[in-house]
Structure formats: structure tokens, C-alpha cells
Amino acid sequence: MSMSVVERAARAPYNFILRHASPTIKRFFWDREFASGKWNFIDDTASDTSYPYLEKYSQKGSILDLGCGPGNTANELAFTAYRSYLGVDVSEVALAKARERTQRCGRSQKNSFVHGDMLSFVPPRLFDVILLRESVYHVAMGNLKSMFERYSQYLTKDGVFLVKLVTGNRYTSMTRVRIIESDFEVVEKGEHSRDGSTVLVFRAKRALS
Ligand SMILES: C[S@@+](CC[C@H](N)C(=O)[O-])C[C@H]1O[C@@H](n2cnc3c(N)ncnc32)[C@H](O)[C@@H]1O
Incomplete structure (x- = not known):
């Protein structure tokens, strides 16, 4: 499912601008991307490295998927x-595709989708897992800490964040991993040579009593 290193590098300037753009501009850009069919290659990702972690940590509970x-x-x-x-x-x-696929798969009772920018989205309730699967690249590094701190309020008592990203030894991805590792309590980390992905499971640091 992951983009090649070359494709990623070619998109880097766009990504930089987009991270700081308004939600309307982000929507315009991403709508055009998905309407073009360019992302159809991510439609079948049944063996994604994040799924075993999601199954383990959601504990048959609730998942919020940002991006x-x-x-x-x-x-x-x-x-x-x-x-x-x-x-x-x-x-x-993308959401229209997600809703259509959900209906086709008979999962409408469990899955719902809502439009929003993860930088400002306010969750309607608490979740057992808050997932960012290959979407953390779209958050500027300077916003990562405050974004996860804000979302920490919406995790259940034992809830965790789950971030999957393809690092491919790229500086920007590796730095995101380092920021998370230094500012949060990492519960589990997996590195997968199959697709160069890293999966981080973490939560806010707990105060020592
Ligand atoms: C590489 S795709 C990953 C999609 C999905 N998580 C997956 O792994 O199949 C990145 C997604 O993030 C979304 N996105 C980018 N910036 C976002 C933002 N600020 N808030 C919410 N979604 C965003 C894009 O529209 C796109 O659907």
C-alpha cells in the first residue's frame, strides 16, 4: 500500500505547504487526489502491519481513525x-468511498465517517484506540506534541495511540518517530522490514506518584 520512496520525495513540497494550509485547501487537494484514482492502489491492504496491533489494543472496543x-x-x-x-x-x-465500501461489506452498524481536519477535530466521545495510519506525515512536526496531548483527553483509561508510518530511513519520518518517543510513553514499537514501516503504540506520560 505504501508509496515508493521516489513518489514520496516528489510529493514532499506539496506536503510541506499542505500541513500549514486551511482545512478548505486541504479538502480541495485531497478530494482531487482521490477523485483522480491515483490512490486506488491503497484500496486493498488486507495484510497491513498495523492490523495485528489494532486487534491487540482495541480489545474489541472503539477506534477513532484520523486521516x-x-x-x-x-x-x-x-x-x-x-x-x-x-x-x-x-x-x-475519500469518505464517500469509505461509506460505500462499508455498506458493501455490511458494516454500517459499526463504521461511521465524518468530515474533519485532525488538527481541529473534536471527538464526540472517548476511544480505546486513536489511530493515525500513514496520515501522521500530514501534521507539521511542531504540532505533533500538542495534537497528541489534546487527543489524550479522548482516550479511555487504558486507551492508546497507534501510529503507523513508513519511515524508509527518511529524515522527516524518523524525526516524527523520535518526537513521539521522547514526549510520550511508548507501550510497544514494531519495525517491519517487509514494507519499511514502524508502528508505535503510546500514551501520555503518567505522572510519578
Ligand atoms: C496516505 S492516506 C492514508 C489513508 C488511510 N489511513 C490508510 O492508511 O489507508 C492519508 C489520508 O490523510 C488524509 N488527511 C491529510 N491531512 C489530513 C488532516 N489534516 N486531517 C484529516 N485527514 C487528513 C488524506 O485525505 C488521506 O485520506
């Missing part, structure tokens, strides 16, 4: 592995 895209996770994750799933994305085109 959910066209609904892979919501429809490929084992049906019995979760109780409810809410996907958020800036692209209405």
Missing part, C-alpha cells in the same frame, strides 16, 4: 476485533 482515507481499515480489520469505528478525513471523496 482514515477510503475505508481500508474499517473494512479490512477483522469484524469481531472491534465494537465501533469512527473515521475522520479532510477529503469528502
Whole structure:
């Protein structure tokens, strides 16, 4: 599912501008991306490295997926592995695909989707897992800490963040991993040579008593 290193490098200038753009501009860009069919290659990701972690940590509970895209996770994750799933994305085109796929897979009772920018989105309830699967690249490094601190309020008592990113030894991805490792309590980290991905499971640091 992951983009090649060359494709990623070519997109870097766009990504830089987009991280700081308004939600309307982000939506325009991502809608155009998904409508073009350019991202159809991510439609089948059944063996994604994040799924075993999601199954382990959601404990058959609730998942909030920030930058959910066209609904892979919501429809490929084992049906019995979760109780409810809410996907958020800036692209209405991606959300329309996600809703259509959810209906086709008979998962409308469990999956729902809402339009929003993860930088400002306010979750409607608490979640057992807050997931960013290949969407953390779209958050500027300077916003990472404060964003995860804000979302910490929306995790259940034993809830965790789960971030999957393809590092490919790229400086910007590795730095994101380092920021998370230094500012949060990492519960589990997996590095997968199969696709060069890193999965981080973490939560806010707990005060020593
Ligand atoms: C590489 S795709 C990953 C999609 C999905 N998580 C997956 O792994 O299949 C990145 C997604 O992040 C979304 N996105 C980018 N910036 C966002 C933002 N600020 N808030 C919410 N979604 C965003 C894009 O629209 C796109 O769907």
C-alpha cells in the first residue's frame, strides 16, 4: 500500500505547504487526489502491519481513525476485533468511498465517517484506540506534541495511540518517530522490514506518584 520512496520525495513540497494550509485547501487537494484514482492502489491492504496491533489494543472496543482515507481499515480489520469505528478525513471523496465500501461489506452498524481536519477535530466521545495510519506525515512536526496531548483527553483509561508510518530511513519520518518517543510513553514499537514501516503504540506520560 505504501508509496515508493521516489513518489514520496516528489510529493514532499506539496506536503510541506499542505500541513500549514486551511482545512478548505486541504479538502480541495485531497478530494482531487482521490477523485483522480491515483490512490486506488491503497484500496486493498488486507495484510497491513498495523492490523495485528489494532486487534491487540482495541480489545474489541472503539477506534477513532484520523486521516482514515477510503475505508481500508474499517473494512479490512477483522469484524469481531472491534465494537465501533469512527473515521475522520479532510477529503469528502475519500469518505464517500469509505461509506460505500462499508455498506458493501455490511458494516454500517459499526463504521461511521465524518468530515474533519485532525488538527481541529473534536471527538464526540472517548476511544480505546486513536489511530493515525500513514496520515501522521500530514501534521507539521511542531504540532505533533500538542495534537497528541489534546487527543489524550479522548482516550479511555487504558486507551492508546497507534501510529503507523513508513519511515524508509527518511529524515522527516524518523524525526516524527523520535518526537513521539521522547514526549510520550511508548507501550510497544514494531519495525517491519517487509514494507519499511514502524508502528508505535503510546500514551501520555503518567505522572510519578
Ligand atoms: C496516505 S492516506 C492514508 C489513508 C488511510 N489511513 C490508510 O492508511 O489507508 C492519508 C489520508 O490523510 C488524509 N488527511 C491529510 N491531512 C489530513 C488532516 N489534516 N486531517 C484529516 N485527514 C487528513 C488524506 O485525505 C488521506 O485520506
